[in-house]
Amino acid sequence: MAWLRSLARFSRATKPYAADLPLFPRGGGAAASFCTGVAEAGFSGLGPTEPGGEAKPRVVVLGTGWAGSRFMKDLDTRAYDVVCVAPRNHMVFTPLLASTCVGTLEFRSVAEPIGRIQRAISTAPGSYFFLANCTRVDPDAHTVECETVTDGSTDTLKPWKFKVSYDKLIIACGAEASTFGIHGVKDHAIFLREVHHAxxxxxxxxxxxxLSDVPGIxxxxxxxxxxxxxxxxGPTGVEFSGELSDFIIRDVHQRYSHVKDYIHVTLIEANEILSSFDVRLRQYAINQLTKSGVRLVRGIVKDVQPEKIILDNGEEVPYGLLVWSTGVGPSPFVRSLTFPKSPGGRIGVDEWLRVPSVQDVFAIGDCSGYLESTGKPVLPALAQVAERQGKYLASLLNRISKAGGGYANTAADIDLGDPFVYRHLGSMATVGRYKALVDLRKSKEAKGLSLAGFISWFIWRSAYLTRVISWRNRFYVAINWLTTLIFGRDISRI
Amino acid sequence: MAWLRSLARFSRATKPYAADLPLFPRGGGAAASFCTGVAEAGFSGLGPTEPGGEAKPRVVVLGTGWAGSRFMKDLDTRAYDVVCVAPRNHMVFTPLLASTCVGTLEFRSVAEPIGRIQRAISTAPGSYFFLANCTRVDPDAHTVECETVTDGSTDTLKPWKFKVSYDKLIIACGAEASTFGIHGVKDHAIFLREVHHAxxxxxxxxxxxxLSDVPGIxxxxxxxxxxxxxxxxGPTGVEFSGELSDFIIRDVHQRYSHVKDYIHVTLIEANEILSSFDVRLRQYAINQLTKSGVRLVRGIVKDVQPEKIILDNGEEVPYGLLVWSTGVGPSPFVRSLTFPKSPGGRIGVDEWLRVPSVQDVFAIGDCSGYLESTGKPVLPALAQVAERQGKYLASLLNRISKAGGGYANTAADIDLGDPFVYRHLGSMATVGRYKALVDLRKSKEAKGLSLAGFISWFIWRSAYLTRVISWRNRFYVAINWLTTLIFGRDISRI
Known part of the structure; x- marks a missing residue:
């Protein structure tokens, strides 16, 4: 039982982040640890790498969304160590998230662990995933300060802070759901951006x-x-409404036949639904949704109360489930950064996706936007923009490494090649009942192919199936679709 | 927008369970509602059925475990309406629950919605599933009092009470995990009985x-x-330990290689592990577990604190995850019932599984045990006992209905046929690494076939796969096993 005793030899006086403990990162032989370097701050962490030392240059990536995940996937991990700091350890395949809310797909089929996207994070001695939020960036010292995420589920483990030195910093921490300052949204509505929302x-x-079937109601x-x-x-709200009405038509009618006449779906939009789509497709979507029993209401929400929302014309809309998907805006972390901002308050970047006021900092995805000085409009907050930026930036950093600029402050004079150019491939949205819209126009004003109906739905499914990142999840998405078709959706409330 | 207005016409003064509302159950044309019948109690609910009326006799089942689910599956719903009252809407395939804790199987693969087990509950006008706990049984009035389960997730819906009249009552509400009164178990340990535990x-x-990979620890x-x-x-603790060590050997070593040398599993048991198994199999299990790195400790837990447990010899065992599976005992609801009890405090039943002191009440599964007067020992709290009892009782009630005794107080003189006899089919347990034990002896003292190893493991898997209730879940269990073999276990923390 000696091992038990050795486990038991705990000193409660020892703080987990005391600065005098041997916290040197394993494998980082040439690195200087913060344990001594910044002892005055009381933080431990990963110290700076040294050019010519054993450690590869370290790329720190904030976030595991479309941008960050694609970046990490394509980064050359023979040239760089990757440290990913994010509050979740997986990427979410957001276009299929709405399908998981009613069980058309299972939750795990749309979540991709970051260690499966970039294996070096699981295995390389100098690469890590840290379950944490970044709280501060110090571009002069080339460090980020982070705080662990313990989300209250461990009994006594308090969150603690640590620092990570970077050679290159990729900010890809996304945006947050916008509430337009409407009272009660955060308390009573559910967003649809993470698996736990679904x-x-x-x-x-x-x-x-x-509950609606229990006597006494x-x-x-x-x-x-x-x-x-x-x-x-927008696409999220429309797709979720379509999934809901599919669920009602097929599964509620079969499995909750006592209450099937009571369930209704209402979609509230202040302007046009699917405003980025071709007008013909928009009309098709309206017809389809109405046919499926979705009530479309044009209105502006003024107030959200526990059991009802108030519209601007004073109308009260009682609800049992309220889903909020009105787009995104800058997160508090992005707002707290002192870098120059793009129109709309995102982190301003130049045409190479650099934060131009400092060295070695890049921003991609929904958290970033072109600075006004570039003369380019801020790109929309879309998965395809984020993914393309991640891909571009990975090849840019691979190029920089080849040119010898991998370490901090060594890339100033390197030729970066072509700037990032975004080419819109088109938009897709499903509206339920095996129908979807596919709009292949290059922009809102351009002409081009647009189609709607069953064939579009087939294109929609096939396209997303090929975009799912791992073979494991591609397999599960296909299997989920198959079993939903054969057996219906699962209604176990687990 | 007229529909919106009609939705909005809420009267906040109206209590959801006010007795003066038209709460007559749909389809129960001949039934008298509690709305008038027991208005003095302020409850609504389903009133008694009337022999010769339109409504079939009503069987109320408390619980969706092995006993209740098998009973409902086999009950003749042309002869009876079924009302199931339970705090969860699905049955859990408990022998495979341990596999879901580490992702060998997915959670939904082991949960079977009760509406899929007995379709009448979803579709028949007089059959219902009520998400509620039974709080009181009144055998003289032939009613149960229930309270809805809202588990805090709806914003403002408070739990409410209601009553259901029964013609036959089947108590199958199971047992609860026993803690032997040890301090801190309920606060800090996790049981392994429900999907949410897993x-x-x-x-x-x-x-x-x-967290163990983050700097500063x-x-x-x-x-x-x-x-x-x-x-x-017991089998649960051993199987979970085996699954954990499989997870560590394969997945932690691959995906958390930074911390793989820190993770350990300890199994603490006061007596013998797997005490119901053949001594040869027991020794095999000990060898296998030890080989997989599980530390077996014989000891009695005295106290459970947030980060460590104290054994009776004073030793302290620090832990990060504590799983408690030391068997079951009577639940507070069972203890609150005034029926005569069996040894061990379960609801006492006779050889036909009736509660003999009253009319039309039966008890099956872990909540019931033979009265001492039957001269039979209380059966062990096993899935196969519960399932066999559910099957027996369904055929008994089908027989009673055929003999014209379906309604309340009409079955006193009916010939019940043979009493329930339990024949033990044997026990199985997996110990990880494609190894399992199969003990086919009829009882602990009897002689018979017992084997251990890969072939047993294959028998274990095949046997459980055929026992999974629906084709949908059988398919998913097979698919989960396949993908775990090919891709490893999923580590997304969703």
């Missing part, structure tokens, strides 16, 4: 379906519980 | 793996975080 929607939907209360309100008529 | 274990395990804290302690050496 889980919450599914649990709540199934709970409401079951009034007609009004039942109608409210089963009223699903979606605010925001 | 989800909690998986999330905590992945969180600890990630001490060697001791890392060792503690990655120390998984299992208390209880």
């Amino acid at each position: 889980q919450e929607i599914r649990r709540k939907l199934l709970l409401n379906l079951m 009034t007609h009004e209360e039942k109608t409210r519980l089963l009223h699903c309100v979606v605010v925001g008529g | 989800q909690e274990i998986r999330r905590k395990l992945l969180l600890n793996l990630m 001490t060697h001791e804290e890392k060792t503690r975080l990655l120390h998984c302690v299992v208390v209880g050496g």
